Amino acid sequence: MKEKYKKSKMFWTGVALVITLFHLVPFYILITTALKATGDFSSKWVFPSELSFENFAAAWEQAGLGSAFVNTFIITGGAAVLLIILGSLAAYPLARINTRLNKFIYFVFIAIMVIPPLTALVPLYKLVVDIGMMNTHEIAILNNLAAFLPLTIFLYAGFIRSTIPKELEEAAKIDGAGILVTFFRIVFPLLKPVTATVLIISCVFIWNDYQFAIFFLQDKEVQTLTVALASFFGQNQNNLNLVASAAIMSMLPMTVLFLFLQKYFVAGLSSGSVKG
Amino acid sequence: MSEYVRESHQSVVQKKVKSNVHKPKKQKSLWWMYLPALLVVSLFIIYPFLNGIRVSFTDWNGFSQTRNYIGFEQYTRMLRDPDTWLVVKNTLLYGIGSTIFQNVIGLLYALLLNKSIRFKSFTRTIIYLPVIISPLVMGYIWYFFFAYQGGALNDAFTLFGLSPVNALGNPDLNPWIIVFVNTYQFVGIAMIIYLAGLQSISKDFYEAAQIDGASIFQQFKKITLPLLMPAITINMVLNVIGGLKLFDVIIALTGGGPGNASQSMSTFMYDLYFSRQDAGYAATQGVLMALIILVISLLALFYFKRKEVDA
Numbered sequence: 001m002k003e004k005y006k007k008s009k010m011f012w013t014g015v016a017l018v019i020t021l022f023h024l025v026p027f028y029i030l031i032t033t034a035l036k037a038t039g040d041f042s043s044k045w046v047f048p049s050e051l052s053f054e055n056f057a058a059a060w061e062q063a064g065l066g067s068a069f070v071n072t073f074i075i076t077g078g079a080a081v082l083l084i085i086l087g088s089l090a091a092y093p094l095a096r097i098n099t100r101l102n103k104f105i106y107f108v109f110i111a112i113m114v115i116p117p118l119t120a121l122v123p124l125y126k127l128v129v130d131i132g133m134m135n136t137h138e139i140a141i142l143n144n145l146a147a148f149l150p151l152t153i154f155l156y157a158g159f160i161r162s163t164i165p166k167e168l169e170e171a172a173k174i175d176g177a178g179i180l181v182t183f184f185r186i187v188f189p190l191l192k193p194v195t196a197t198v199l200i201i202s203c204v205f206i207w208n209d210y211q212f213a214i215f216f217l218q219d220k221e222v223q224t225l226t227v228a229l230a231s232f233f234g235q236n237q238n239n240l241n242l243v244a245s246a247a248i249m250s251m252l253p254m255t256v257l258f259l260f261l262q263k264y265f266v267a268g269l270s271s272g273s274v275k276g
Numbered sequence: 277m278s279e280y281v282r283e284s285h286q287s288v289v290q291k292k293v294k295s296n297v298h299k300p301k302k303q304k305s306l307w308w309m310y311l312p313a314l315l316v317v318s319l320f321i322i323y324p325f326l327n328g329i330r331v332s333f334t335d336w337n338g339f340s341q342t343r344n345y346i347g348f349e350q351y352t353r354m355l356r357d358p359d360t361w362l363v364v365k366n367t368l369l370y371g372i373g374s375t376i377f378q379n380v381i382g383l384l385y386a387l388l389l390n391k392s393i394r395f396k397s398f399t400r401t402i403i404y405l406p407v408i409i410s411p412l413v414m415g416y417i418w419y420f421f422f423a424y425q426g427g428a429l430n431d432a433f434t435l436f437g438l439s440p441v442n443a444l445g446n447p448d449l450n451p452w453i454i455v456f457v458n459t460y461q462f463v464g465i466a467m468i469i470y471l472a473g474l475q476s477i478s479k480d481f482y483e484a485a486q487i488d489g490a491s492i493f494q495q496f497k498k499i500t501l502p503l504l505m506p507a508i509t510i511n512m513v514l515n516v517i518g519g520l521k522l523f524d525v526i527i528a529l530t531g532g533g534p535g536n537a538s539q540s541m542s543t544f545m546y547d548l549y550f551s552r553q554d555a556g557y558a559a560t561q562g563v564l565m566a567l568i569i570l571v572i573s574l575l576a577l578f579y580f581k582r583k584e585v586d587a
Binding site: 015 | 303304305306307309310312313314316317319320321322323324325327328330331338385388389391392393394395396398399401402403404405406407408409410411412413416417418419420421423426427428431432435460465468469472517520521523524527528542545546549555558559562563565566569570573
């Protein structure tokens with residue numbers, strides 16, 4: 001019996017390893033491509049005999065990755081902070097006070113989740129041009145904020161309803177604290193698990209966003225990583241080694257964060273996926 | 277400490293009751309707390325969405341100051357346009373195709389990881405990793421694999437004496453490559469949700485079934501699948517919506533080409549607006565896309581919710 005168990009464990013471990021290897025193939029190709037010198041036309045499957053790190057320096061310089069990192073960081077950070085503040089503030093009365101108005105507004109926020117923001121691309125683009133916000137960090141922040149606010153409110157409201165005891169706030173209110181003070185002193189610190197989820201969702205989806213960025217951030221000074229990478233790819237179709245190096249650098253920070261905080265990433269992204 | 281809390285809690289309840297007696301309490305909506313969020317969403321989602329419906333009844337080119345209302349002309353044009361049906365077909369393939377693959381493979385992976393094997397967390401990490409990478413970058417990574425010139429696939433083909441294939445330039449093949457890449461990237465989410473579902477099923481069910489002499493297949497059909505229905509619902513709806521909205525991967529791998537062969541509704545709209553200055557028509561396609569996504573996600577939700585109740 002034990003022998004049989006051992007054999008089956010070995011067999012399924014073997015299956016898992018084959019699957020893992022298959023999933024690693026594209027990353028292996030990416031790395032060998034990035035490490036080969038420009039003139040090296042050897043097979044992509046062969047690890048380079050001589051490692052060349054020049055591609056990285058060249059790609060960093062030519063693709064403008066330095067400023068792209070700064071832009072991506074500002075947009076992701078700005079949107080995340082605003083999502084957390086506006087989202088939790090909005091969720092509080094929607095979760096707590098069941099007036100007819102609040103029920104209706106909550107329904108509106110939930111219904112919006114079904115609309116894919118890009119189906120309204122044409123008028124959105126016109127609006128952005130009309131209010132003169134083309135090629136600004138602010139417009140990227142606002143668009144991402146609008147896209148993720150309904151989900152954020154949904155997550156906060158669910159958490160407030162199910163886990164925050166009402167008595168806490170009522171105690172504070174009677175002590176004479178204003179509603180905002182009550183909210184930020186007492187309720188908000190208890191919302192940490194949702195705040196972490198919102199932070200992870202914005203980190204992954206806003207950091208990686210291309211759909212909004214390509215429409216509204218075309219100037220080189222405001223380009224995010226994805227836009228910079230796409231235009232770099234357009235200029236270097238015959239020099240994939242450079243593109244591969246740029247791709248590695250652009251995904252490195254998120255990959256490292258993921259490997260260290262894997263548990264939080266998986267949990268956060270799964271609770272965000274209830275969105276459907 | 278806890279006594280103190282209970283005491284203060286009691287007094288709070290008492291005070292509350294008292295104040296309620298004095299003046300009948302009218303609940304305030306505290307609407308100013310959600311006003312900022314509502315403004316942002318109204319300005320950047322609701323208003324453009326409604327305005328998009330209006331633009332779809334015009335011949336606007338996207339930049340001029342004038343536009344004419346032409347009734348349903350763009351809509352009849354859309355129905356007659358063979359490109360519409362090609363693009364809708366692709367969009368459905370991306371939506372439904374990736375949903376089927378992600379769920380079947382995701383469930384198989386979850387069943388594997390639910391067994392006792394070694395290197396479990398390593399396997400899980402590698403399969404999940406692509407989820408956190410930008411879909412655009414993921415598209416480029418697979419481009420290095422499939423590219424006609426200098427791609428890894430053709431490297432291997434020449435090594436074995438086969439002639440190289442132009443996989444990304446083949447209109448019959450490249451929509452499937454896009455489905456494959458999307459599946460590869462997001463199968464980890466389905467896997468994790470199924471794994472959580474599997475781990476919540478009590479072992480007692482299987483033990484009882486074994487005593488009754490049920491085969492492994494019968495156990496899977498009668499115990500595992502019905503109890504996984506909530507996970508299946510979430511995954512189906514999630515993957516359908518994700519697949520129908522596909523944009524980045526297509527731009528990275530094929531740019532929608534050759535011609536419109538691999539275009540999805542999102543990339544087609546982008547093309548109509550920015551390359552062909554056909555804003556009115558792009559808005560009409562946007563309305564169609566919103567309708568298709570709405571109908572399909574509601575259908576999927578109701579269909580699988582009903583299954584949940586049956587099970």
